[in-house]
Structures are given as structure tokens and as C-alpha cells.
Amino acid sequence: MFKLFLLLGMALCISCIGKSSINSSKFHPVAQINDMHKTNHELATFGAGCFWCVEAVFQELKGVEKVVSGYSGGEIKNPSYKEVCSGRTGHAEVCQIYFDPAIISYETLLEVFWTTHDPTTLNRQGADSGTQYRSVIFTHNEAQHTAAQKSLTEVAPLLWIDPIVTEITPYTNFYPAEDYHQNFYSENADYGYCQAVINPKINKFREKFKSLLK
Numbered sequence: 001m002f003k004l005f006l007l008l009g010m011a012l013c014i015s016c017i018g019k020s021s022i023n024s025s026k027f028h029p030v031a032q033i034n035d036m037h038k039t040n041h042e043l044a045t046f047g048a049g050c051f052w053c054v055e056a057v058f059q060e061l062k063g064v065e066k067v068v069s070g071y072s073g074g075e076i077k078n079p080s081y082k083e084v085c086s087g088r089t090g091h092a093e094v095c096q097i098y099f100d101p102a103i104i105s106y107e108t109l110l111e112v113f114w115t116t117h118d119p120t121t122l123n124r125q126g127a128d129s130g131t132q133y134r135s136v137i138f139t140h141n142e143a144q145h146t147a148a149q150k151s152l153t154e155v156a157p158l159l160w161i162d163p164i165v166t167e168i169t170p171y172t173n174f175y176p177a178e179d180y181h182q183n184f185y186s187e188n189a190d191y192g193y194c195q196a197v198i199n200p201k202i203n204k205f206r207e208k209f210k211s212l213l214k
Contacts, residue, residue: 042100045095052185060202060214061209068182
């Protein structure tokens with residue numbers, strides 16, 4: 001809810017570009033899959049709280065071609081941000097990460113995932129609360145599912161003392177978020193949420209994963 005209130009306060013600055021509808025011609029799920037098959041890239045889908053934060057982190061990794069913010073795991077098609085924030089659609093805020101496994105492995109992406117959010121808090125990341133902020137890994141194939149389960153039992157406990165509550169579930173759908181959510185941190189680094197929440201996260205991430213940065 002904190003992020004939703006922030007958005008309302010920022011409305012005049014951001015303008016109204018596409019807030020009420022998704023530009024599916026720009027980020028169509030089928031087009032994304034086709035693009036992936038034309039290259040050697042693979043796709044990871046992670047939910048780790050606010051997708052502004054997740055996108056900002058994974059965009060900086062070598063081997064990551066692009067990151068798209070959106071909604072997965074819900075019950076209705078093409079939900080709006082407002083609908084997802086209501087908590088009634090079942091979607092999680094996620095990022096789809098296109099990566100080259102010859103440069104960065106899925107296992108490494110998982111390590112970054114565990115490190116850069118708190119997977120021990122149910123339906124909450126900091127002040128952002130609700131099922132849309134749940135910690136979740138949507139796996140695209142059996143190999144990813146096996147790797148995610150192994151990482152949960154072998155890597156995550158080395159980073160966190162409390163029990164991990166992250167969901168690991170097969171991927172079913174993805175709906176890109178409105179245009180103004182895409183590349184949010186890189187284009188709006190001076191906004192209050194970015195300064196207060198994303199900057200500290202990014203700084204810790206850069207320090208820990210120096211060798212993986214672009």
C-alpha cells in the first residue's frame with residue numbers, strides 16, 4: 001500500500017501514460033517467448049516484492065539482456081496495477097529476466113534473488129504489504145524447478161536464519177505492467193521511494209556482487 005500511496009502523490013510528475021491499460025503490443029508475452037527462442041537466452045520469472053526494486057537489481061547483471069516488470073500467478077487476464085494492488089486478483093508483482101546462460105547461470109540468478117529481498121516475510125517486503133508482494137519463483141521447466149528447490153534448501157538457509165516462505169510454482173502466465181513501471185529506477189532515481197528503498201538495496205547488491213556487474 002505504501003507504494004500505491006506514493007504513486008498517487010507522484011501522479012502529476014509521472015503523467016498518465018498508460019496507467020489504466022497495458023500496452024500489450026509493446027510487451028506481449030507471446031512475442032517475448034518468440035524473441036527468446038530466436039536467441040540462446042533463457043527466461044526466469046521472480047517475485048520479490050516491489051518490481052521496481054527487482055528490475056533495478058537484475059538489470060545490472062552481466063548476461064541479463066532485458067528485464068520486464070509485470071504480473072504473474074493471478075486469476076484474471078491483463079490486470080491493471082490498481083487491480084493487482086487490491087489484492088483480489090491473485091497476481092504477484094514479478095520481473096521476467098531474459099538471460100544468457102553462457103554468461104550467467106540460473107543458479108546465480110537464484111543466489112541474487114535470495115540475497116536482495118527477504119524471503120522469510122510472508123506477503124511483505126518492508127512497508128509493502130499484500131499478496132502481490134509475496135516471494136515467489138515461477139519455474140519455466142523441470143530443470144528450473146529442480147534448481148530452485150535445491151537453491152531453497154542449500155543456499156537460502158545460509159543467508160537467512162528464519163524459515164523461508166518463498167513459493168516455487170510452475171509458470172502459468174505473465175502480463176506486462178503499464179509502461180511507466182518499466183525501467184522505473186533508471187528513469188526515476190530521484191523519486192522518494194527510489195531514494196529511500198531502492199538505493200540502499202542497490203548499494204548492498206553492488207558491493208556483494210561486484211564481479212557480476214555490467
